[in-house]
Amino acid sequence: MAVQERRARLIRSAFTVIAERGIAGATTRAITAEAGMALASFHYAFSSRDELLSTLIAEAVESETSVLDVPTGVDAPLEDVLVAGLRAYLEGLKADPHRERAMLELTQHAVRDPDTRALAVRQYERYRMLARRSLEAAAERTGSEWLDPVDVLAAQLVALTDGLTLGWLVDEDDARAEATIRFAARSLAARARRAEARSVQSRSTARSVADEGRRGERG
Amino acid sequence: MAVQERRARLIRSAFTVIAERGIAGATTRAITAEAGMALASFHYAFSSRDELLSTLIAEAVESETSVLDVPTGVDAPLEDVLVAGLRAYLEGLKADPHRERAMLELTQHAVRDPDTRALAVRQYERYRMLARRSLEAAAERTGSEWLDPVDVLAAQLVALTDGLTLGWLVDEDDARAEATIRFAARSLAARARRAEARSVQSRSTARSVADEGRRGERG
DNA sequence: GTCTATAACCGGATAGAC
DNA sequence: GTCTATCCGGTTATAGAC
Numbered sequence: 001m002a003v004q005e006r007r008a009r010l011i012r013s014a015f016t017v018i019a020e021r022g023i024a025g026a027t028t029r030a031i032t033a034e035a036g037m038a039l040a041s042f043h044y045a046f047s048s049r050d051e052l053l054s055t056l057i058a059e060a061v062e063s064e065t066s067v068l069d070v071p072t073g074v075d076a077p078l079e080d081v082l083v084a085g086l087r088a089y090l091e092g093l094k095a096d097p098h099r100e101r102a103m104l105e106l107t108q109h110a111v112r113d114p115d116t117r118a119l120a121v122r123q124y125e126r127y128r129m130l131a132r133r134s135l136e137a138a139a140e141r142t143g144s145e146w147l148d149p150v151d152v153l154a155a156q157l158v159a160l161t162d163g164l165t166l167g168w169l170v171d172e173d174d175a176r177a178e179a180t181i182r183f184a185a186r187s188l189a190a191r192a193r194r195a196e197a198r199s200v201q202s203r204s205t206a207r208s209v210a211d212e213g214r215r216g217e218r219g
Numbered sequence: 220m221a222v223q224e225r226r227a228r229l230i231r232s233a234f235t236v237i238a239e240r241g242i243a244g245a246t247t248r249a250i251t252a253e254a255g256m257a258l259a260s261f262h263y264a265f266s267s268r269d270e271l272l273s274t275l276i277a278e279a280v281e282s283e284t285s286v287l288d289v290p291t292g293v294d295a296p297l298e299d300v301l302v303a304g305l306r307a308y309l310e311g312l313k314a315d316p317h318r319e320r321a322m323l324e325l326t327q328h329a330v331r332d333p334d335t336r337a338l339a340v341r342q343y344e345r346y347r348m349l350a351r352r353s354l355e356a357a358a359e360r361t362g363s364e365w366l367d368p369v370d371v372l373a374a375q376l377v378a379l380t381d382g383l384t385l386g387w388l389v390d391e392d393d394a395r396a397e398a399t400i401r402f403a404a405r406s407l408a409a410r411a412r413r414a415e416a417r418s419v420q421s422r423s424t425a426r427s428v429a430d431e432g433r434r435g436e437r438g
Numbered sequence: 439g440t441c442t443a444t445a446a447c448c449g450g451a452t453a454g455a456c
Numbered sequence: 457g458t459c460t461a462t463c464c465g466g467t468t469a470t471a472g473a474c
Contacts, residue, residue, distance in 0.1 A: 040442080049467090049468070049469095101327065101330075171340050180375060
């Protein structure tokens, strides 16, 4: 087996194990067993367990492709579109809670170590970038425009989804999550207004951004 | 040394070690060293490391006394009072980031184990109860009344502080945190209006609740 | 390259001297 | 009760046979 292939399989297995048992449970034995290979094969691909963890965090960050899915082809007010997007995010979380737990644990692990801290910072930069795309897409599709810089609102959206995630992971209360979603959507929508008429060129430009934002899937 | 005294010291030391090195770094050796006692003394107070961790989580939950400090004796609009309270929370977080990191890690650890999961749920119930007190105090002092059930808004406040906390812990960006605080305060204040005139009795009752809410300190 | 076997180490828990 | 010394299981990492 090629070294790159082995590395990829080990990283994938490591994420699975971490999602199920946490970082503490992600021993080299557990990871290689999950990957169906001998323990000794591990050090043929990685020099140490720490090296695998750092690589895993970096890969996990890049694999995150959307913060929330803005529904396509809807004709609804901005607030409803945001509610729909946040509900889609929650559905992804409910479908695989362990995944988000693992991301959370990996982020906190990375932040503690000065050598990997930058990876966590990069992860959040990426979250905000993806959130920004979603907000731009939502505004464009509903003919709205944001009253605050989209960068700033993107950070608020990330904070809102983090709060939603932590709360749901603890008590798994769907009704409370729904209330949080409505509150988040209302709060964000309050920072937008109906857009003035735009030129055709600007609308088509924005639509291509929106399509790109839709590309990723969560979960 | 009395067993209860030893237990208390070990719990305290364990929290210190977890804050500095994480749960993974909180070995019985590290904990007893931090407490300045011999390794063997550990099992005189606790039957196992797991028992200490469960006890620690339970104690940590109860020691949380406020989600945000609503400033006393101010005469300002509700939104400004909320901003001040959230800033006080952020200052506590900045003064001791490791403390909140430890709480986060303990919660996630508790949630994974069916035997301790209830502790995490209870922790969030307590957060919401404290948030509710803060919101009631803030409304009372500014002559406002909430448009949604305070229980529901308390859950939103907890979600907002969770989002604020996670974001700040990763990049320690004070400017972004300030923007999140303003957004949070504005979003919550939008769910209140000026209260109608109240009777003297109802005001004095509410003031005693407010004083109770102020009792706790964070950090 | 891949596996078995093992070295080297670490952590929780305990025996036993005092 | 308290400490030193030790056991024992589990983990990372590697040596060496094939």
